[in-house]
Amino acid sequence: MVETFLSNPDFIKWAFFAGKILLLFGLAFGVVAPVMIWVERRVAGLIQDRYGPNRVGPFGLLQSLADGIKLLLKEDLRPTEIRPVFYLLAPILSVIPAAMAFAVIPFGPPTTLGGLLPTPMRLQIAELNVGLVYVLAISSLSVYAIALAGWASNNKFSVLGSLRASAQMISYELAAGLAIVSVILLSGSVDLMAIAQSQTEMWNIFPGFLAFLVFLPAIFAETNRTPFDLPEAEAELVVGYHTEYSGIKFGLFFLAEYVNMATVSALCILFFFGGWEFLPWLSWEKIGVDLNTFWFIPTIWFFTKIAAFLFFFVWVRWTLPRFRYDQLMSIGWKTLIPIALLNILITTTYLVFEKAS
Amino acid sequence: MLQQSLFIIMAALVLLTAGLVAFRPRPIESAMWLILNFFFTAGLYVLLGSHFVAVIQILVYAGAIMVLFVFVILLLNLDPKELGDETSLHWSSVVMFVGMLSFLLLILHVAGPQTLEPMEGLLPDSKFGSVEALAQKLLTDYVWGFELAGVILLLAIVGVGMLAYRKPKPKTPKFLDHQERPV
Amino acid sequence: MFLSEYLGVAVLLILGLLAGCGAVAAAWLFGAKRYYPNKTSAYECGIPSEGAENERFSVRFYLVAVSFILFDIETIFLVPWALGFRGFLDNGHGLYIWTVGLVFLAVLTLGLVYEWRKGLLDWNT
Numbered sequence: 086m087v088e089t090f091l092s093n094p095d096f097i098k099w100a101f102f103a104g105k106i107l108l109l110f111g112l113a114f115g116v117v118a119p120v121m122i123w124v125e126r127r128v129a130g131l132i133q134d135r136y137g138p139n140r141v142g143p144f145g146l147l148q149s150l151a152d153g154i155k156l157l158l159k160e161d162l163r164p165t166e167i168r169p170v171f172y173l174l175a176p177i178l179s180v181i182p183a184a185m186a187f188a189v190i191p192f193g194p195p196t197t198l199g200g201l202l203p204t205p206m207r208l209q210i211a212e213l214n215v216g217l218v219y220v221l222a223i224s225s226l227s228v229y230a231i232a233l234a235g236w237a238s239n240n241k242f243s244v245l246g247s248l249r250a251s252a253q254m255i256s257y258e259l260a261a262g263l264a265i266v267s268v269i270l271l272s273g274s275v276d277l278m279a280i281a282q283s284q285t286e287m288w289n290i291f292p293g294f295l296a297f298l299v300f301l302p303a304i305f306a307e308t309n310r311t312p313f314d315l316p317e318a319e320a321e322l323v324v325g326y327h328t329e330y331s332g333i334k335f336g337l338f339f340l341a342e343y344v345n346m347a348t349v350s351a352l353c354i355l356f357f358f359g360g361w362e363f364l365p366w367l368s369w370e371k372i373g374v375d376l377n378t379f380w381f382i383p384t385i386w387f388f389t390k391i392a393a394f395l396f397f398f399v400w401v402r403w404t405l406p407r408f409r410y411d412q413l414m415s416i417g418w419k420t421l422i423p424i425a426l427l428n429i430l431i432t433t434t435y436l437v438f439e440k441a442s
Numbered sequence: 443m444l445q446q447s448l449f450i451i452m453a454a455l456v457l458l459t460a461g462l463v464a465f466r467p468r469p470i471e472s473a474m475w476l477i478l479n480f481f482f483t484a485g486l487y488v489l490l491g492s493h494f495v496a497v498i499q500i501l502v503y504a505g506a507i508m509v510l511f512v513f514v515i516l517l518l519n520l521d522p523k524e525l526g527d528e529t530s531l532h533w534s535s536v537v538m539f540v541g542m543l544s545f546l547l548l549i550l551h552v553a554g555p556q557t558l559e560p561m562e563g564l565l566p567d568s569k570f571g572s573v574e575a576l577a578q579k580l581l582t583d584y585v586w587g588f589e590l591a592g593v594i595l596l597l598a599i600v601g602v603g604m605l606a607y608r609k610p611k612p613k614t615p616k617f618l619d620h621q622e623r624p625v
Numbered sequence: 626m627f628l629s630e631y632l633g634v635a636v637l638l639i640l641g642l643l644a645g646c647g648a649v650a651a652a653w654l655f656g657a658k659r660y661y662p663n664k665t666s667a668y669e670c671g672i673p674s675e676g677a678e679n680e681r682f683s684v685r686f687y688l689v690a691v692s693f694i695l696f697d698i699e700t701i702f703l704v705p706w707a708l709g710f711r712g713f714l715d716n717g718h719g720l721y722i723w724t725v726g727l728v729f730l731a732v733l734t735l736g737l738v739y740e741w742r743k744g745l746l747d748w749n750t
Binding site for chain 3: 102105106110114157158159160161162163164165173176177178179180181183184185187188210211212213217218219225245248251252255256258259262263266267269270273274275332333334336337411414415418419422423426429430433436437440
């Protein structure tokens with residue numbers, strides 16, 4: 086009787102759904118953030134020719150756990166000047182878009198999990214056919230957390246930092262959106278699964294190289310990473326919009342930032358680097374890998390690419406100096422947006438030529 | 443059935459949040475309730491099968507226009523004491539009003555004939571609210587509207603320029619000619 | 626597309642909300658609360674706060690927000706255009722769709738150039 090219950094297609098569907106959500110949410114919030122903290126500090130040490138944390142656990146691997154426990158047990162500081170409701174709301178508002186954004190990211194081709202599932206199912210939590218625009222919409226909500234955090238702190242530096250961070254984020258969202266328009270031109274779909282599947286012959290980075298050059302700074306600025314991290318730079322604005330946050334509330338901002346980094350890296354890979362395809366000219370099918378039995382290979386390859394991208398984020402952080410705020414804004418509006426507009430023109434020309442040949 | 447109950451819940455929440463927007467004393471709180479209102483309106487669009495419009499509602503309204511509103515409210519930085527302590531209407535009366543309205547709607551729905559037919563736009567393989575369907579219509583039948591929208595946006599940009607243009611002040615030189623400059 | 630696809634979105638929203646609220650609640654539960662004026666006053670590099678509380682801010686933030694709305698809407702309009710481009714190209718109406726897009730882009734580039742020349746994109750933004 087247990088076998089019939091377990092093989093009931095409805096149960097399998099819901100179990101798969103629950104499994105997807107738990108796995109991805111757990112990975113994003115339980116693995117990416119702690120591992121990224123460790124990677125960040127060790128790679129920082131590597132680049133700066135020193136040791137990173139290496140005391141807590143082998144190679145300092147338990148450092149993130151120690152940090153998490155410390156943040157939990159820190160004093161629940163409530164400065165007198167804050168506006169209480171929004172002070173508490175802002176960290177929660179920063180976690181929610183981070184959590185919602187990766188609902189539409191596919192982590193592999195539709196698969197039957199090696200025969201467990203009756204029909205091939207997508208490795209996507211929500212198979213929206215407007216997935217791409219959904220991701221844009223959710224990322225545009227992450228501005229509120231920053232704006233409210235700075236304002237609620239009622240600290241002059243926080244307000245200034247949060248306004249600057251918000252203005253920066255919305256300016257670079259435009260550049261990212263226009264770069265994405267050329268990806269839509271190339272892939273012909275707004276569904277993220279279809280975009281990934283359209284790159285089996287050739288990755289989008291080749292015709293869309295200019296779009297990638299626009300998209301990359303845009304995602305660095307969206308996640309407030311160096312060289313665009315002036316709003317949270319310690320030397321400039323006393324940590325900016327999260328000055329008055331300590332303990333786990335600061336931890337939530339941090340967590341949301343790392344999860345956003347992972348989501349945006351996954352997006353960049355889906356748009357330009359072929360998603361889970363093996364090499365720019367070779368897909369797994371071409372090599373002859375049997376995706377029915379080895380269904381996990383594209384997924385693992387995708388995660389590897391995300392990891393490489395996250396390493397790239399950290400590498401850039403410890404290599405480049407940060408931009409001054411007016412340089413930052415003028416890059417966003419006067420350089421990236423015109424290049425993105427020009428690129429749309431170039432991409433349409435490329436498509437016409439591709440059709441003609 | 444699921445559709446109808448979801449619709450009633452969403453509609454009630456839209457009304458509730460709209461009431462809260464109007465009756466709360468602090469502008470930033472009203473702004474937050476308005477954002478929530480846009481989310482539930484997007485939910486209503488989803489129930490109509492217009493998925494693209496729902497996502498755009500969130501992107502443009504909740505993600506861009508409300509950002510402007512929030513910026514303005516934060517920049518104005520009104521003193522809470524200036525705003526007054528309470529509104530003329532207590533929040534409980536608003537909640538009761540909306541609750542009664544929703545209850546009335548529920549009664550009407552249960553008692554009235556079942557005229558809601560299942561929407562074909564919500565069937566699994568329907569292309570109704572997708573971007574492709576919109577693109578087809580927009581670029582053939584309504585292409586002049588498409589271009590006109592661009593012109594209207596241009597007008598808005600010009601309007602912003604006129605609102606905010608300040609003549610650049612002539613720069614006074616740091617050192618006047620007769621002063622000694624440091625070497 | 627199924628309506629039930631949004632269930633995943635809703636579940637993630639609730640999970641994110643729970644994680645956030647849980648963390649804030651954990652801070653309230655586990656954190657000490659030893660407040661004294663030096664600690665709880667607004668942080669200004671250790672010195673007591675000076676300067677007015679409500680300073681005036683530059684209007685450029687408002688300009689950035691409004692320009693963002695307008696160009697965001699432009700991007701939204703470009704999404705269906707980009708989606709339909711290939712289809713029209715395959716049907717032989719490539720020139721038509723290209724012109725439609727070009728006119729729209731030209732109108733908005735004009736807007737960008739106008740803002741640039743007027744100096745609205747300068748210094749802060």
